[in-house]
Amino acid sequence: MYKNPYEQLSGKITAPKITKAGFQELQFDTGQIKLNYVAGPDNGPPLVLIPAQMGMWESYQKVMAPLSKKFQVYVVDIRGHGKSSWTPGDYSWDTVGSDMRAFLENVVKQKALIAGNSSGGIIALWCAANLPHLVSAIVLEDAPVFSAEMPRFKDQDRFVYNGLKKLVDNIGDPENRDLATYFNGMEMPVSETRVKRVPPQFIRYLSKKIQKFEDAHPGQPIETGFPSTLRLLLKSLSMFDPDFARAFVDGRFYEGIDHSAALRRLQCPILVLHADWHRYPDYGLVGAMDDRDAERILELAPHACYKKIHANHVIHAFKPKQYIAAITEFAAEIQLLPKLEK
Template sequence: MLKNIKKAGFEERQFDSGEVKLNYVEGPDNGLPMILIPAQAASWENYQKVLVTLSLKFHVFVLDIRGHGKSDWTPCDYTFESIGRDMSSFMHQIVKKPAIISGNSSGGLIAVWIAANLPECTLAIILEDVPLFSADWPRIKTEYVYHVLKSTVEIIEVLRESRSVKKLKMAFDKIQRPVSSDKTRKLPGWITYPLAWLIRFYQSLSKGEIISIPFYQENFVHWWKPYPLMTLTFQRPGLTDVSTRDSTMKKH
């Protein structure tokens, strides 16, 4: 934790819901409760630049959702229902008051779920770049998320059926992200090839068990000391329990 965040009165803690242990950071009680929910593959550190400022007027909580940061992993159990149980326990036992809930990306979807299912815990919600999109077929084919999911399915199939670095790199090469309303950008080759090689290398060392690869980024705030940004989790080809053969996306 950064010194200025500690100095502002923030503490990192663990909460046992009885089902999972959740990691969270709590600031001083300077106002209404505000819960910050990071995006998928992110942890509480993603909010570190705004914590001190927000803590001047709010009682800030930042939660690592199950499977993220230092919270427990629950493979194959990351549904709205299970995460909702976590949030209900956390809000009733730790926050204990109706709160302003702000969520980034998938964290915003969780905020929407809380507002709909736990109204007694919700003062207001703030949605930060939330992927609220139509899932109706065939309309979803016009949505950016369709292409993201399609690429994900292709990568999972390559992981299941092949050990080729080249094929995995080709799957990563298809990933695109929007940079404006009418432009997308692909991952550069200097990322896709090392990433594919690293995954294959770790797979060769494993014996079928689930393995994790930590990724790091340089962060100026941390004086160029790398810190964990996200973790890829997978199993060796042919052993994963994620099946894509019968998915709607593949049929169409």
């Protein structure tokens, strides 16, 4: 059974804006695993941010310092990610949810606003449905509500499923892999007639860059590549247990939540942030949810608020100002923060 080779690395934050804002990188032992997280100063109600699958706390760097002026911000690396424990063979909504229960009870220690991106949004939904005494409100940031349920995830809107399968097939052995091969066969449809593909020569070039970095920095997460989005992706991949993705592919992960039933049970305030999406005949849904999915959320949880933001799936990284505004306005509306002056 393999373990996370980076779990014991120093928790020193190197980003100047984050350290200046008072954030610390810490670890919490749940009794079963270690959860890596960063915590900001106590400047307001708790706000817990949960990254997308393959993401780490660093994806929130553009929004952490501004949000910490009004909230006490926590960003969690869920199991299988970053410096948190890897648990191959033990990944599901229920197991990740149990980690969040321990984190909220023992670290946050009061009701929290939970904002999750992508699969992190489904974790936020799980928390709100199962831990109402620990959740003040949730934000579903382009979460794959309904689209990440079987059989739709595999048979109908299969673009993300196929991407996870390629990840498992190409870099599924964490002890013997070249991360550049993650891009083998990768396709991104941009219209019904045009598809972008990663050139083989780029994969070969990236492989050499990664090997050079590993030779110079043995035992360290991969930090190479340009632009910064690619650099962060490679670092995140190097610190990601591929069995987390494998659990989505082979069906182990889905235990623990029915999206419709969870939404019907919700009593807390909900903000739905919806990014851009497209659907193509050969790929299905390219995005997390379509307009009908958003409508169904509002039908099942009619007290939810909805906001469309024209952005990539990771709204907080690509439209940080709009994300910050949406969070703070929502918190003011539900009286977690003072009313904003108009």
